[in-house]
Amino acid sequence: MxxxxxxxxxxxxxxxxxxxxxxxxxxxxxxxxxxxxxxxxxxxxxxxxxxxxxxxxxxxxxxxxxxxxxxxxxxxxxxxxxxxxxxxxxxxxxxxxxxxxxxxxxxxxxxxxxATLQMHFNARPGARPAGFAFAEQCGFSLAQRLVRNDLDLSSWTGADANVPVPEGYRLVAEVGLPPERQADYARFQEAITTDIPLGGLALEPEVWDVERVGALSARLEAMGRTRWLVWAEHEGSGECAGFTEVQWAPDLGPIAYQQDTLVHRDHRGHGLGMALKRVNAAQIAAGQPAIATIRTWNADDNTHMLAVNAALGYVVGSEMLEWQKLLRPAG
Ligand SMILES: CC(C)(COP(=O)(O)OP(=O)(O)OC[C@H]1O[C@@H](n2cnc3c(N)ncnc32)[C@H](O)[C@@H]1OP(=O)(O)O)[C@@H](O)C(=O)NCCC(=O)NCCS
Missing domain, CATH: 3.40.630.30 (Gcn5-related N-acetyltransferase (GNAT))
Known part of the structure; x- marks a missing residue:
């Protein structure tokens, strides 16, 4: 070897x-x-x-x-x-x-x-694959469990549901991330790293600016990704209240991957999270016959987002296990 x-x-x-x-x-x-x-x-x-x-x-x-x-x-x-x-x-x-x-x-x-090392693997619900024993044997602790959810677009009827947009907000569905959205995207990328449940993971807030967002967009383009985003705008202030994003590339086959969904804390409690995801799934279901499924992962204690997914018609599949180990200092 x-x-x-x-x-x-x-x-x-x-x-x-x-x-x-x-x-x-x-x-x-x-x-x-x-x-x-x-x-x-x-x-x-x-x-x-x-x-x-x-x-x-x-x-x-x-x-x-x-x-x-x-x-x-x-x-x-x-x-x-x-x-x-x-x-x-x-x-x-x-x-x-x-x-x-x-x-x-x-x-x-x-x-x-x-000082810390993190690794993950996927497992069927309740299964204990080889990685489980390996991680335990090698000194890792299970820090977080994420649930995978799939939305089957071929049988989804949610796009037809007559659901009003939360009052006082406007939802804007777009393909791609234009330069004028980059600052809001950077702001939300930073917020999401502290707003989502992290279980026992020692992750700290990320630092994002417009340049970093532009570089990410260039990488995604090189990967052949199409990006569908829906933005929530507060009509009174014109402020951006939240967003959601799904990505797909032909080499991913029939599966598109949900990325972040975030509603700014000042705008929570109005049903925006559900509305954003529903409108995005509807724009993909209407125009992308090659995509059969939208796939997403959420922490198992992210009860709010899991409830949104269940209400939209997502079905629970496998789980992702996040492991973490403290490393001894060098020398
Ligand atoms: C997890 C994985 C990397 C282990 O690779 P490996 O080469 O078999 O690991 P090792 O031979 O070094 O095993 C080290 C110890 O881990 C434990 N272990 C590993 N696989 C095990 C299994 N299937 N059942 C029980 N214990 C196991 C044992 O204690 C083993 O020591 P032993 O063989 O002397 O009893 C491999 O099973 C794998 O590729 N799994 C799929 C991907 C994955 O889960 N990666 C890890 C997270 S990224």
């Missing part, structure tokens, strides 16, 4: 990188019969993101990538936090590869001054 550093940005490693990305998809398919793992295209664009340091490792056996790992260090905020991914193909498990990859990840994270 050979441990090889890999990067999606090195032209002579393009085959190795694609095989590295595929290991995560194949491991998920083997464990869960489905995969929400990122494509090589997405991962390559994410590696270009200057806001997050990223190092990747492949384990190669007789020319075949059989395991992979990555470690990420946010560089704009959360400067003592780090994120890990690890996947080992089923037939190569229980030989210590996961442990060796994690040792490498922790070494990198400590070198970068990180």
């Amino acid at each position: 050979e441990f090889v550093r890999v990067s999606g940005l090195e032209p002579d490693q393009s085959e190795l990188f694609e095989a590295w990305a595929q290991v995560f998809i194949d491991a998920a398919l083997a464990d869960n019969g489905e995969s929400d793992e990122r494509s090589a295209t997405d991962l390559r664009e994410m590696e270009r993101n200057p806001d997050v340091g990223r190092r990747l490792m492949a384990v190669v056996d007789e020319g075949r990538v059989v395991a992979g790992a990555s470690v990420m260090f946010p560089l704009q905020d959360n400067l003592t936090h780090s994120f890990a991914t690890i996947a080992v193909l089923p037939e190569f498990r229980r030989r210590g590869l996961g442990t060796r990859l994690l040792d490498w990840i922790e070494e990198q994270a400590r070198e970068q001054g990180r």
Whole structure:
């Protein structure tokens, strides 16, 4: 077995990188019969993101990538936090590869001054996949459980429901994020990092500005993503009260992914969260026959958003488990 550093940005490693990305998809398919793992295209664009340091490792056996790992260090905020991914193909498990990859990840994270390491994996409800025992054995604690919900657009009748827009607000459905929305988007990106339930995760508020939003838009465009957003505007003040966003690209197949939904705290309690999501699902259902499902994750204690999803017709599927470990300082 050979441990090889890999990067999606090195032209002579393009085959190795694609095989590295595929290991995560194949491991998920083997464990869960489905995969929400990122494509090589997405991962390559994410590696270009200057806001997050990223190092990747492949384990190669007789020319075949059989395991992979990555470690990420946010560089704009959360400067003592780090994120890990690890996947080992089923037939190569229980030989210590996961442990060796994690040792490498922790070494990198400590070198970068990180005090906490976070990792996640998906599981069927109530299942205890290999990652569960591995995480416990390696000193991680379960910090948060997220519930995955799917809205099946083929049978959805919510678009026809006669639901009034909350009084005093106007909802504006748009495709893409024009420059005049970037400042509000940045403001909401910052708010969401403190407004959503974080369970036991040691995450700190993120720092966003118009430049960072512009760079994100450029990366999403390179990933081939279309973005559907709905904005809530307060008619009295003209203020932006909230937004919601769904993204899709042809390589995601029939599944579009819900991104953030946020209603500013001054405007909560009027049903805007539900209205925003309903209008966005309706604009996608009406014009995008290639999209069959909108998929979203929410913390299991985010009772308000889970209730909104249930009322809209979302159905609960698998869960995502977030694990966290405190790292010993370097040296
Ligand atoms: C979790 C995963 C990375 C472990 O990889 P691995 O190479 O099998 O891990 P190791 O061989 O180093 O296992 C280390 C220890 O973890 C525990 N462990 C790992 N898999 C286990 C399982 N299926 N059942 C019980 N204990 C397990 C054991 O204590 C094991 O030590 P042992 O084999 O001496 O008993 C692998 O199962 C995998 O790729 N799962 C899917 C993706 C995932 O969940 N990744 C982790 C989060 S990102």
